[in-house]
Amino acid sequence: MVPYTKFHVAKPSSILKPFHQSFQIILHITSQNYLKEVHQRIEVVPKKKKQENSVIPAVEPDIVVTDDPQSSEIVHPENLQEEEEICNANASISTPPPWSCTEIHNLQKPINWVNGNTLEVTRKMIVHIDPETEQINKLITFSDHQPPIIKLRGVLFTSDIAPKINSAAAAQTLLEKFDKIKLCSGTGYKNKKFSNACQLAVKKGKRCQDCTKLHDRLRKIGYRQEKVEKRKKEKQEKKIKLKRKIQSLTRSRLNLIAKLPYLEFFFPLKVKKYKRKVEHLIRQCQAKDETVIAEAISKLPAAQQEAVKACFAASKRKGPSGKRYTAEWIYECMLMRIKDKKLYNHIRRHEILVLPATCTINGYLKHYGGAYGFQPQVLEMLKKKTADMPAKSRRGMILIDEMKLTKGVHFDASTMQVQGFKDLGEEAEEALGDDFRDTVEEAIESLPIDPKAKTRIQRRQHAQLKTKNEKDRNLGDHALVISFQPFRGKWVQAIACFLTRGNATDSELTKFILEAIILLEQSGLLVDGVVTDGASGNRTMWTKFGVSKENCSAIHPCNPHRKLYFISDFPHLMKCMRNCLCTKKIIQTPKGDVQLGHWEAVLEADKLHKIGLREAHKLTNDHLHPDPWQKMNVAMAWQFWSASVGAAMESYRFQGFEKLSDCDASKEMCLLINSLADAMNSNRPQTSLRLDSTNFKAIQKFLEYFTSLKEWADKKLNKKLQEAEKARVDHLNAQGKNPRGKVVKYQENFIFSDSTDIGLIVSLKNTLELVQFLIKKCGFVFVMTARLNQDALERFFGLVRQSCGGNTHPEPRVFAQLFRLLSIYSLVKPCRGSNITGGEMVKTLFNLEDLKEKNKKERQKLLSDKLDEIIIKGQNLEEITDLMEVVQKDHDYIGDGEAVDQFALSYVTGFVARHSKRYTAGCEECTTCLKKEEKDKTDVDTLITTKSKGYLTYPSDALVELTHTLEKNILKTAVNSELEENILFLVLEGLENSKVKTIGCEEHKHELTKSIMKFYLIMRMHFLTRKWNENTKKD
Incomplete structure (x- = not known):
């Protein structure tokens, strides 16, 4: 069946x-x-x-x-x-009613299922129509006597879900099951929709396995066909384009051939027409007056005027060289070069503006000496700069501070000296003249100090230019900078810098300040005070001027009717107060103890809110227990004494924190110092100091508070000292010893350190007195107290460190160069209220005679004379026995383990021979005397042969003999003498009794030998200083 x-x-x-x-x-x-x-x-x-x-x-x-x-x-x-x-x-049996297929009309049909028509009465069908294609894809034929026939896309479908139907419920179940069957979607290609072995239905996915395989094959075949068709299409398009192009060129050629007679006739006429037009325009331009162009340019800003003029001037030059620039444009270019070298090169390389070459700018900058000490050029420029400024703009303070440097030496070929030793500006002081020294001596005599202290200060006053034997051989590792900062205006001028070993002494500081005040007053500026930090040397310098807690100001050295006010840098005082409290933990006051634990309690209470809002959100553990480098952080000190911390103490005490139950004294000091900080750091007219202003009263209030606190602390301290002295005497008497001697210093937690206390009292008193003087007698309306601190000098040091990259402690040579560049920027730039222009300042700068240039010429002449003397004297000495006995030695020992390596000397001498060709003046005989042929080489030339690639020079025996003499004396001097400024001249002294082999022909041998000796000596001095720096860094 x-x-x-x-x-x-x-x-x-x-x-x-x-x-x-x-x-x-x-x-x-x-x-x-x-x-x-x-x-x-x-x-x-x-x-x-x-x-x-x-x-x-x-x-x-x-x-x-x-x-x-x-x-x-x-x-x-x-x-x-x-x-x-x-x-x-x-x-005879009763049977149930038979099933009839006509009952399918009463079935509940799913979506897209409809009844179908058949010719037979005993057959009925239901079909499913695909909504997308509108075709029958499912068919069920019901029959009265046979099982239902199921077809999918016209193909008979065999399954166990289609038994013989004997009721309408069974037909409904069959219909629902069959509706759930998912059909295979086919390959997706029109030419071959389904595989011959398609499984019709799928359980997962949208295709059966056979259709999937066929889909992949058709996709690959289609990709290849598309690629081939695409190539055919592209090839066809190229052929069409080429054909059209040929047609277009053919038409153009035909058109040109047709127009050729016309062009041959009319083109010369058009050329003549345009030539006449150009000549007419040239005649018009020549007839125009330059004043018209000048008037048009005058409508531009001043800086743009110079740029346009430079462009017009450059357009007249045929080539890039030979350009001429005005002094004003040179001034602008110098400012751009100082600010950013890369931007300057970018603008010049891309010809955005007409800029001089970098070497040209460096030539102008070198004209301004970068030596240590007070430079006459700076003072002369300041005098010209402030000639037409009002008195209010010329009043200001002197800022003085030090910066740590790295020990380092270098040889300056222009002065023939080794730079890097302690330099206090003696040479510059000599150039200022006797009148200046007399004025400084009078100012020293007027100081209220004992005669011995005056003698120590005057010791430098009478010092002359030191010789090489008297020269201080201490290497400098600190730079002392003196600047002038006016009360009005944004300009700050660096006056001088000094190279010292360690911190400058109090005597040196006193001398520098007196000299700076006198020189600035002579230049037209009015110095009303001095701002320093809290270093011990600065406090001692104050006492030399007679400054104390009772007498806070000194008599002005230039005018006995004026006062000189001394102020300590307030941000530095803020750091000192914070550090003292962090060290002592407790400071006793009449109202209770100021404890560091109160700040710790606020921090502990804030930590309870890990994610939420905090009342003193800036306070951290680093503020209370700072590391050594954090102790000098001004921002952390400001946040430590902030008003938010004082308010947080009161708030947490109100909330019931037991550790803050006795924080009244801490809160009061914190709020008072915060108000004082706002008053002493005002940099806007709205918050500046005026008579009877809020900030003025805040300073008075804190001064009263601190004075009363200091008096109370002194009384308590005296009582403690008396008790300690009595106990000490009683103890010594009980032992039968002599009680004489000094009392051991008794330390108690009263107020801050002595230096901080004196700095606060003197600074606050002088600030109030200086503000009253400026407002009442000098016509000031207000005074911004930010001009009474050292922020400008700290910014200057920051620029120096930034310019040095990662090296925060540059060498003395680098610092001197950067000081020159940064100080010339503010020096050349005219300030507000000045009638002089930048170009005039540049002209003044360039016309001044540089002391350093004068010194260079003198030293160069001294070296030249010394070499002439050595060559003439060396020729009269007896000849050495045999050159080869000296040259063929592997090593010539000098002593202390040093020796002349003949192989290395021969190699370096070859370089000298190649370099010395420029000194021969084209003489063939002199050139021949410098070198020898490769066939004449000796054993000492082995290093040259090994390293040569066919281009190294073999030196002559005479040149090797000369360099051997020089090298031997250099090593002897370096071993037996310490490195000092004039070590080159010590080497020359050793050469006075040495045989000097001359090089060259009879006419040129003297000059050629001198040039070779000078070049070799300078080269070896560079090597010596470089080696010394390497050894110092290792140590």
Whole structure:
């Protein structure tokens, strides 16, 4: 029996016609047992194709139902009676109503399912229409007597979900199950939608395995076809473009050929027309007066005027060289070069503006000497700069501070000296003249100090230019800078710098300040005070001027009717007060103890709010327990004494924190210092000091508070000292010892340190007195107290460190160069209220004679004379016995382990020979005397041969002998003498008794030998200083 196949029942014969109705009834009986019996007696015959392979059962069926409608009937007469009996028995049984396919119209159909029409009454179909393609993709045919026939896309679908239907519920279930079947979407290509072996239905994904494989193959084939088609299309397009281009060129050629007679006739006429027009414009430009262009340029800003003029001037030059610049434009270019070298080179390289070459700018900058000490050029420029300034703009303070440097030496070939030693500006002082020294001596005599202290200060006053034997051989490691800062205006001028070993002494500071005040007053500026930090040397310097807690000011050295006010840098005082409290932990006051624990309690209370808002959000543990480098942080000191910390103490005490129950004294000091900080750091007119202003009263209030606190502390301290002295004397008397001697210093937590206390009292008193003096007698309306601290000098040091990259402690040579560049910027730039222009300042700067240039010429002449003397004297000495006895030695020992390496000397001498060709003045004989042929080389030339690639020079024996003499004396001087400023002249002294081999022809040998000796000596001095710096860094 083959189920789920389209069956055809054989037509009954005439004998079986009476039983045909009974057979139809039997087919519709729903009883399971009876159906089994009927099926046992009916044999189904499949289609012919499958009948050949089918196995015929041993029992012949009563009725044969065949798949072929043309098949013949097979009748068994012997069983007719039995069938009749069965039919009669079934007729007597009550059967349920039979299933009819017409009932499918009443089924609940899912979406997109509709009824289909058939010609047969006993068959009904339901189809599913795809909403996208509007085609039938699912079909179910229901029959009254056969199982439903299911087709997917017209292909018969075999499955176990299609049993024989015997009720409407079974048909509904079949329809729902069949609706859930997911169809294969195919390959996605129109030419081949499905695989021949497509599985029709899929469980996962959208394609079956066979269609997926076919899809991948078609995709690869399509990609290749598209690529080929694309190439064909591109090739075709190229052919079309080329064809069109050829056609266009052909048309253009034909047009040109047609226009050729016209062009040959009219083109010369047009050329003549435009030539006449150009000549006419030239005549018009020549007729125009330059004043018209000048008037047009005058409407531009001053800086742009100079740029336009420079562009017009450069346009007249045919080449890039030979340009001429005005002094004003040179001034602007110098400022741009000082501010940013990379930007200057970028503007010049891309020709955005007409700028001089960097070497030209450096030539102008070198004209301004960078030596240590007071430079006459700076003073002369200041005098010209402040000539037309009002008195209010010329009043200001002197700022003085030091910066740590790295020890280092270098050889200056222009002065023939080793730089880097302690330099207090003696040479510059000599250039200022005797009148200046007399004025300074009078100012020293007027100081209220003992004669011994005056003698120590005057010791430098009478010092002359030191010789090489008296020169201080101490290497400088600190730079002392003196600047002038006015009360009005944004300009600050660096006056001088000094190179010292360690911190400058109090005597040196006193001398520098007196000299600076006198020189600035002579230049037209009015110095009303001095600002320093809290270093011990500065406090001692105050006492030399007679400054104390009772007498806070000194008599002005230039005018006995004026006062000189001394003020300590207030940000430095803020750091000192914070550090003292962090060290002592407790400071006793009449109202209670100021404890560091109160700040710790605020920090502890704030830490309870890990993510939430905090009342003193800037306070951290680093503020209370700073590291050594954090102790000098001004911002942390400001935040330590901030008003928010004082308010947080009061707030947390109100909230019930026990550790803050006695914080009244701490809160009061914190708020008073915060108000004082605002008053002493005002940099705006709105917050500046005026008479009876809030900030003015805040300073008075703190001064009263601190004075009373200091008096109370002194009384308590005296009482403690008396008790300690009495206990000490009683103890010594009890032991029978002499109680004489000094009392051991008694330390108690009263106020801050002595230096901080004196600095606060003197600074606050002088600030109030200076403000009253400036407002009442000098016509000031207000005074910004930010001009009474050292912030400008600290910014100057910051620029120096920034210019040095990662090196925060530059060498003395680098510092001197940077000081020159940064000081010339503010020096050349005219300030507000000045009638002089920048160009005039540059002219003044360039016209002044530089002391350093004068010194250079003198030293160069001294070296030249010394070499002449050595060469002349060396020629008169007896000749050495044999050159090769000296040259062929592997080493010539000098002593102390030093020796002349002949191989290295020969190699360096080859470099000297190549370099010395420029000194021969084109003389072939002199050039021949410098070198030798490779075939004449000796054993000492082995290093040259090893390192040579065919371009090194083999020096002559005479040149090797000369350099050997020089090298031997250099090593001897370096071993037996310490490195000092004039070490080159010490080497020359050793050469006075040495045989000097001359090089060159009779006419040029003297000058050539002198040039070679000078070059070699300068080169070796550079090597010596470099080696000394390397050894110092290692140590």
